[in-house]
Amino acid sequence: MTQNTPISDKVDRIETIVETLENGDVSLKEAEELHEEGQTLLEALQDDLDVRDGTVTEQ
């Protein structure tokens, strides 16, 4: 996924990661990789929140 990936896709991916972890059918290494991927997506989502500066331009 990239920074341009829609927010909903990132959220869906994180929810999929959570479901995979909760199913418990993953190794420690896989769990760590999934957790890191989820953290990266969460950081990207936080970055997504800061869209602009909130300015109002009259044209």
Add this chain to the structure above:
Amino acid sequence: MGESDYSQIYAENKQLLAEDGLLADERKQSLPELPGTIGLVTSADSDARVDMVTALHSRYPDVDIKVQHASVQGPDALQELMSGVATLDEDATVDVIIVTRGGGADKTLRVFNETPICRVIANTDTPTAVGIGHEDDRTLADEVADHRFMTPTHAGEIVPERAALEREFEQLSTTLNTAYQTTVVNQLTAYGTSLHTAYKSTITVRLQELGASLDHAAERHIEAELLSLESRLKTAYQTLRQEKEHEEELEETVEEVRDEAETEAQARIEATQWRYRLVIVGLVLLVLILAALYLI
């Protein structure tokens, strides 16, 4: 123009737009989940503009808003609205275009039923949202836009609530961390159990091997010890037997020596007795001789 006459024009315009497929739902674009910049086409000094900006920034303060001023009624309205929409559509930073105005008399809203402005709105590359008048007001511009909202105040729905998104992301983070920690704990517990079981199994097998080796070594040691004892016993027996034989030989030798000594002593005694007897006989003979001589 009377209301009935305008209804006819409205229907004809709608028919034209429909024939061109501009009312079809499949043409409609999805609005961006989180637009960074919103282009707003409305009257600059209208309450609608104030309500729009307030509604948008109350939900998402960070979003940029570019206001493209346009008359929303009167002779210049159609051209300015079309120009405003086109200008914002050419602006690559604009993620969604909103066309709006507040409520008013039905006649003042008729510009939004004109096919030119409807075609411009329908043909933009940028997603569009239109909200004209009050909740009961419907225009063809509403119909061709990708999204319709009831009033300028409702335009805030174009953007998500930032606070709600932050809460959702925070909840996601908590859920993710909990799921990860639970997975790790469960995995480590399972590994610990497996390790303990494997350790016990290994120790059991190893102890059994050591026990068998110990038993085997003990048996060999006992066998060797018994062999050694047997050998020592045989040796001791033989030594004892030899010593016994030697002792018997010595006893025999002593007996023989004793016999020989006794015989020899006896012989010496007898010899001595003989010598004494001879001396006595000699002495007797001498006495006899001397007595005879004396008598003679």
